[in-house]
Amino acid sequence: xxxxxxxxxxxxxxxxxxxxxxxxxxxxxxxxxxxxxxxxxxxxxxxxxxxxxxxxxxxxxxxxxxxxxxxxxxxxxxxxxxxxxxxxxxxxxxxxxxxxxxxxxxxxxxxxxxxxxxxxxxxxxxxxxxxxxxxxxxxxxxxxxxxxxxxxxxxxxxxxxxxxxxxxxxxxxxxxxxxxxxxxxxxxxxxxxxxxxxxxxxxxxxxxxxxxxxxxxxxxxxxxxxxxxxxxxxxxxxxxxxxxxxxxxxxx
Amino acid sequence: xxxxxxxxxxxxxxxxxxxxxxxxxxxxxxxxxxxxxxxxxxxxxxxxxxxxxxxxxxxxxxxxxxxxxxxxxxxxxxxxxxxxxxxxxxxxxxxxxxxxxxxxxxxxxxxxxxxxxxxxxxxxxxxxxxxxxxxxxxxxxxxxxxxxxxxxxxxxxxxxxxxxxxxxxxxxxxxxxxxxxxxxxxxxxxxxxxxxxxxxxxxxxxxxxxxxxxxxxxxxxxxxxxxxxxxxxxxxxxxxxxxxxxxxxxxx
DNA sequence: CGACTATTTGATAGGACTCAACCTCCGTGG
DNA sequence: CCACGGAGGTTGAGTCCTATCAAATAGTCG
Numbered sequence: 001x002x003x004x005x006x007x008x009x010x011x012x013x014x015x016x017x018x019x020x021x022x023x024x025x026x027x028x029x030x031x032x033x034x035x036x037x038x039x040x041x042x043x044x045x046x047x048x049x050x051x052x053x054x055x056x057x058x059x060x061x062x063x064x065x066x067x068x069x070x071x072x073x074x075x076x077x078x079x080x081x082x083x084x085x086x087x088x089x090x091x092x093x094x095x096x097x098x099x100x101x102x103x104x105x106x107x108x109x110x111x112x113x114x115x116x117x118x119x120x121x122x123x124x125x126x127x128x129x130x131x132x133x134x135x136x137x138x139x140x141x142x143x144x145x146x147x148x149x150x151x152x153x154x155x156x157x158x159x160x161x162x163x164x165x166x167x168x169x170x171x172x173x174x175x176x177x178x179x180x181x182x183x184x185x186x187x188x189x190x191x192x193x194x195x196x197x198x199x200x201x202x203x204x205x206x207x208x209x210x211x212x213x214x215x216x217x218x219x220x221x222x223x224x225x226x227x228x229x230x231x232x233x234x235x236x237x238x239x240x241x242x243x244x245x246x247x248x249x250x251x252x
Numbered sequence: 253x254x255x256x257x258x259x260x261x262x263x264x265x266x267x268x269x270x271x272x273x274x275x276x277x278x279x280x281x282x283x284x285x286x287x288x289x290x291x292x293x294x295x296x297x298x299x300x301x302x303x304x305x306x307x308x309x310x311x312x313x314x315x316x317x318x319x320x321x322x323x324x325x326x327x328x329x330x331x332x333x334x335x336x337x338x339x340x341x342x343x344x345x346x347x348x349x350x351x352x353x354x355x356x357x358x359x360x361x362x363x364x365x366x367x368x369x370x371x372x373x374x375x376x377x378x379x380x381x382x383x384x385x386x387x388x389x390x391x392x393x394x395x396x397x398x399x400x401x402x403x404x405x406x407x408x409x410x411x412x413x414x415x416x417x418x419x420x421x422x423x424x425x426x427x428x429x430x431x432x433x434x435x436x437x438x439x440x441x442x443x444x445x446x447x448x449x450x451x452x453x454x455x456x457x458x459x460x461x462x463x464x465x466x467x468x469x470x471x472x473x474x475x476x477x478x479x480x481x482x483x484x485x486x487x488x489x490x491x492x493x494x495x496x497x498x499x500x501x502x503x504x
Numbered sequence: 505c506g507a508c509t510a511t512t513t514g515a516t517a518g519g520a521c522t523c524a525a526c527c528t529c530c531g532t533g534g
Numbered sequence: 535c536c537a538c539g540g541a542g543g544t545t546g547a548g549t550c551c552t553a554t555c556a557a558a559t560a561g562t563c564g
Contacts, residue, residue: 430509430510431510432510441511443511443512446513449511450512
């Protein structure tokens, strides 16, 4: 069942029934994986596209001396860029953060589907472009934003992305990320993440307890983060369901 | 004349003569641009792919309060991902760093060429994948590396990339980036860049004077940066000129 | 030569890190 | 049902890396 993926793709393009059915029936190899387990490691061969169905996963890179930097979060519906197949080996790792349901989608099957349905290809491109946009925003965070701003921005990002796949209820969502992992995400020490989190609680911006995060003051949080959700293109469908120029790419 | 582009693409795939000729004859709009001039601004419409023929350019993003973060450098031969055409508006800006020769390659022309020559498409994908790899490495730098390590890593990156397009002679190359720009690149203040640079000079790692940078001790510099050039895929051609699996994508 | 722009230097401040201890929550097992 | 152990969260103290501010010096270009 590729439902979260379909929901995500439909953010970007309208899918016909055959396309959805083909996606549902694709031969994913689905696995339940514990929290904090590597799915693919750097240097390993790429045999399939990784797809998250449930739970949180992340991309990360390790320095020889053990420092770790997260490169992005993968939420339900997220998939890695199929162009990855051009590369023979991963240049970063992917791991679960929470217990998760992961699908590995064999190269052949992906390529078969994308060559059959250009609209699916186009949806994948959208996903990849958005991921790149997210990475750019992370560069801005790490390079320019203060600890408080970084954390606020990350929370805004995840809030919006999770909302898009219906995983937010009442401004709250499951948040299985430990403070140490947040540190590796934001380029901060775990201790400082803790203190920043407490500042946010003190200001009544968020509540975080028992692996659940609730945004109490979205307005203030967005302001601190200088957050503008456009880069997530969560309402892009209208635009991409547009005229001629777009059709060209799909013909390729 | 798209020569630097061709040289770069040939890093990744072997191009036939027709393909090279088509690239040379594509209807680029070539402009000479002064240093520190915006080529495209955030939110502006995308009409073409930007291509650097000579000089240095950069991608960057501005925060509402004026803080700036560089997202990547564009060197001669570099081009932005043609998938950008899916988007209607830029989500970041591109500017020159030095006086530069820039080509804007109209959407139609790019799409025409890529639909005609899958090998060119594939080469563009390679470029995009490498750019993403570079962005990941920058995330690691900004999140985990110290000032000295960041600077060393950037110098190694540029050294390798410039060498790949024949712009290095005797371990030296033109380096028109100011210390303020380095600061915006590395997430450091200009003052601290200056001091870090002086540390490097004191240690006889580099010489930097008169817009020219010479790497004096590549070995030591790489060690400090923990630099591993694999992610730049500068010798990828052998690999991509390989067997069956690869051919699949080009067929798409 | 003058007006910028870029680099350098010094002094001071502050954000974030480290180390270390302690607390809290949970799942396991006796 | 409670003791135990481990992982994660919290606190405090002290330090260091990097930022800021300010002023001086060096380069560059018309």
